[in-house]
Amino acid sequence: MSQHSESQILEHEERLRQAMLTSDVTELDKLIAPELLFTTHLGQLISKEQDLALHQSGALKLTALTPSDQQIQLHEGFAIVSVLIHLEGSYNGAFIDEHIRYTRVWASASTGSLYVIAGHASALSKQ
Numbered sequence: 001m002s003q004h005s006e007s008q009i010l011e012h013e014e015r016l017r018q019a020m021l022t023s024d025v026t027e028l029d030k031l032i033a034p035e036l037l038f039t040t041h042l043g044q045l046i047s048k049e050q051d052l053a054l055h056q057s058g059a060l061k062l063t064a065l066t067p068s069d070q071q072i073q074l075h076e077g078f079a080i081v082s083v084l085i086h087l088e089g090s091y092n093g094a095f096i097d098e099h100i101r102y103t104r105v106w107a108s109a110s111t112g113s114l115y116v117i118a119g120h121a122s123a124l125s126k127q
Helices: 006-022 025-031 048-057
Strands: 032-039 060-075 078-091 094-108 114-123
Touching: 006 025, 006 060, 006 078, 006 094, 006 114, 025 032, 025 048, 025 114, 032 048, 048 060
Parallel strands: 032 114
Antiparallel strands: 060 078, 078 094, 094 114
C-alpha cells in the first residue's frame, strides 16, 4: 500500500464535506468503502448503504459543515483524521445545530484511491 500526503487527505476531506453538503450520492459512493463501519454520535453502527440512503432520501439535509481543530496522522496505507465540525441542517425535519468530533480512517483501495473505511462521531456537550 502506498503512503498518501497530508494534502491528499485534506483534498479528500473537502470532497467528502462538499458531497455531504449537497447530498451528492455519486461522490459519496466513491469516497466511502463498501465495508464501511461508522458509529454515530448515538452509538448506532451504520453501513455505507444506510449512510447513502440518508442522503438519497432527503431525510438528512445539511446546510453547513464548518471544520476546525483538524488533526491528521499519516501511516503506510491509511490515515486517521480527527476533526471538529459545526453541523447545521435538519434530520427528518428536526433542526440540527451541533458540534461533532469525527474520527475517520482513510485507506488506500487496490486502485490506489482513498476512501473512508471506518469512522466515529461524538457530540460535544453544549457549553
